Amino acid sequence: MRILLVEDDRVLGDGLRTGLTLEGHTVDWLEDGEDAAIAVDRERFDVAILDLALPSRSGMDVLADWRSRENSLPVLVLTATGDNAQCIAALDTGADDYVVKPAELDQILARLRALQRRAAGKADNRMSCGALHLERENRMAWLADEPLDLSAYEFAILETLMEHPGRPVSPERLESLLYGWNAMPESNSVQVLIHKLRSKIGTKRIETLRGLGYRLST
Amino acid sequence: MTRRRTSLHARLAALSLGLLAVGLAAWWLVAYERAGSVAERDVDGRLQTTAIILLQVSRTDVSPSSPGAFGAPHPVAGIHGWRHPPSFEVTTTGDALIHRSPDFPQGIGDPSPGFRDRTVDAMRWRIYTRVDDARGLVVRVAMNERDRQDRTRLAEVDFAWPLLLAIPILAVLALLSVWRGLAPLRHVERTLASQDPGNLRPFEPAPRGLPRELARLVDTMNGLFAEVQDLHARRKAxxxxxxxExxxxxxxxxxxxxxxxxxxxxxxxxxxxxxxxxxxxRMERLVTRLLLLARVDASRREIERRPLDLGLLAKECVTQFNDETEGVRAEIGNVCGPMTIEGEEDLLRSLFFNLIENAARVSPDECPVEVSLEHEADAFVLAVADRGPGMDKAELQAVAAGDFPLRRNDARGTGLGLAIVRSVAEAHGARLNLLAREGGGTVARVHFDRAPVEGTA
Known part of the structure; x- marks a missing residue:
């Protein structure tokens, strides 16, 4: 899952970024409200964690700006205020969920999974495509009931392909999902990962569509 | 053990009824006394009237036993309230009997006119003698003690009845007066009982207005409520x-x-x-500062004061700041003469440090924080100036209104330092002002009164 984290506190931002990365997610961290407002125009994220008290522009402003431009990015609001009115205002402005600091990383992860699930129109954290099964909660995948030994990157690619079975996913989308802004991938790294994934789930399960990307066969 | 308190209603009712009882008792005594004298005057009047009538109707040319000795029927018998008509005798001035009622006391002797009391056969009599020299007649009219006492009792009853009727009526009226008079107090009590401690509202006046004494009380309470509300709001904030944070x-x-x-x-x-x-x-530093703020706010009137030279303290704080921190420096201009105030040194140091730290946080590295101390007519003025981005109008207004910490969450800080500065300043009777600085930045000015601070020796 590619996560946009907007948090101006250095220690908290760092902790969330590192913790979420350790859980296999790609996190792009911004500390400024103005930057956050335009970041979603350039990149595609699966979910955003948005602090409300930000320098230069408040989180509420950023959220309202996103929604006014019909950006439906699932947003988890993170705030230091346990104020009921603010919670209601944030949800009414377009937040999908609301969590008050301090919150355990497991809780944030669960909320992010729920947002992702809801955005994909799924009822639970499990996905299936033919003999392939994937469970987001414990980051496990199976082929015909046999557990697959996947790296974090391989899991992320399989998860993304399974979200759109039968539809192509571009290599750029997969690159941004895997690396975000913080690391420049090798030019063929996605190809290498697709190759490794094919060797584990079967070559024919992932098709290459020239000029379009990769598609999971249904 | 809690002492049971009597109600004001009961006290006032008891007082009113007590005063009423004393008044009525005095009235009763006076009325009783008056009833006796009225009865006596009444008896004397009757004796006189009877004597006059008897003289008018008496004839001298009839024998004493003649039934026609009087020109008219007995004139004073059967009048309401009199058990018997008075006894009488009519004689000539030569003491020859013309007529005498059967019950007239014998042997009273003294023929001189006027009233006198005589005891005859263990019965006390009141006797009136009237002489008509022209006709040579003497009339004596007498009334015995029993009749007099009857008359006195009658007079007493006549006086007492209105009083007996008045007692319950006056008592009820007294209780009603107390109840009605204390109605505004009950209104105040009800309003007070209905107050929400978390949201104290000013008193509404009673429907017919409050009496002056209660209005003053309500004004005092409304002032207190406003202070408590303000304190409550500040504590909540x-x-x-x-x-x-x-x-x-x-x-x-x-x-x-x-x-x-x-x-x-x-x-x-x-x-x-x-x-x-x-x-x-960071949390530790924050808690330390919050505790300092809480201490100053809590003990605003009880800080430990001693004479301090503001100039010397400012120089020490600037030196300490430059020694302990890196980055933006602080500079202090010339300080002319001693600037002594009464204050608590630790608190004033925190005031100086917070102002300097706040200014340094927002200043570019090449622009030092400028600290100065000046004499004004009635104050010493500490000024700490920076070349930072400055505060917007809303923030300056919030500071002027005392509405901070500002809860900003950016590089300029949260405003906790300013809250500490304001509280320490107020604890020393000083005032904090923040002004936009010409050429950019902000200047914080703290005015310390030169006169001894209230409450100091």
Whole structure:
């Protein structure tokens, strides 16, 4: 899952970024409200964690700006205020969920999974495509009931392909999902990962569509 | 053991009834006394009237036994309230009997006119003698003690009845007066009982207006309510501020703890623990400052004052700041002469430090914080100026209204330092003003009164 984290506190931002990365997610961290407002125009994220008290522009402003431009990015609001009115205002402005600091990383992860699930129109954290099964909660995948030994990157690619079975996913989308802004991938790294994934789930399960990307066969 | 308190209603009712009882008792005594004298006057009047009538109707040319000795029937018998007609005798001035009623006392002797009391056969009599020299007649009219007492009792009853009727009526009226007179007090009591301690409202006046004494009480209470409300609002804002300010470093600590627990790599764990320590240090500093603010707010009138030279203190703080911090420097201009005020040194040091730190945080590295102390007509003025981005109009207005911490969450800080400065200044009878500085930046000015601060020796 590619996560946009907007948090101006250095220690908290760092902790969330590192913790979420350790859980296999790609996190792009911004500390400024103005930057956050335009970041979603350039990149595609699966979910955003948005602090409300930000320098230069408040989180509420950023959220309202996103929604006014019909950006439906699932947003988890993170705030230091346990104020009921603010919670209601944030949800009414377009937040999908609301969590008050301090919150355990497991809780944030669960909320992010729920947002992702809801955005994909799924009822639970499990996905299936033919003999392939994937469970987001414990980051496990199976082929015909046999557990697959996947790296974090391989899991992320399989998860993304399974979200759109039968539809192509571009290599750029997969690159941004895997690396975000913080690391420049090798030019063929996605190809290498697709190759490794094919060797584990079967070559024919992932098709290459020239000029379009990769598609999971249904 | 709690002493049971009597109600004001009961006290006033008892007082009113007591006074009423005393008044009525006095009235009763006077009336009783008057009834006796009225009865006596009444008896004497009757004796006189009877004597006059008897003289008018008496004839001298009839024998004493003749039934026609009087020109008219007995004139005073059967009048209401008299048990018997008076006894009488009519004689000539030569003491020859013309007529005598059967019950007239014998042997009273003295023929001189006027009233006198005589005891005849153990019965006391009141006797009136009237002489008609022209006709040579003497009339004596007498009434015995029993009849007199009857008359007295009658008079007493006549006086007492209205009084007996008046007692319950006056008592009820007294109780009603007390109840009605204390109605505004009950209104105040009801309003007070219905107050929400978390949201005290000013008193509404009673429907017919409050009496002057209660109006003053209500005004005093309304003033107190306003102060309590203000204090309540400030405490609520302070608690909210504390909660807000502690949650972020707490969340940072927790997130780094999660990283340290989850990461398999030692260097990542160490880094997370280092950041965790940093967040804890930040919380510690924050708590220290919050406790300082709470202490100053709580003991505003009880700080330990002693004479201090503001100039000397400012120089020491500037030197200490430059020694202990890196980055933006602080400079202090010339300080002319001693500037002595009564104050608590530690608190004033925190005031200087917070102002200098606030200014340094927003100043570019090449622009030092400028500290100055000046004499004004009736004050010493401390000024701390920076070349930072300045405060917007709303923030300056908020500071002027005392409405901060500002809960800003950016590089300029949260405003906690300003809250400490304001509280310390107010505890010393000083005033804080923030002004936009010409050429950019902000200048914080603290006016210390030169006169001894109230409450000092």
């Amino acid at each position: 302070f608690a909210s501020f504390v909660s807000h 502690l949650r972020t470093p707490l969340a940072g600590s927790r997130s780094q703890l999660d990283v340290a627990k989850r990461s398999p790599e030692r260097h990542q764990q160490n880094r997370a623990l280092g950041l965790l320590g940093e967040a804890l240090g």
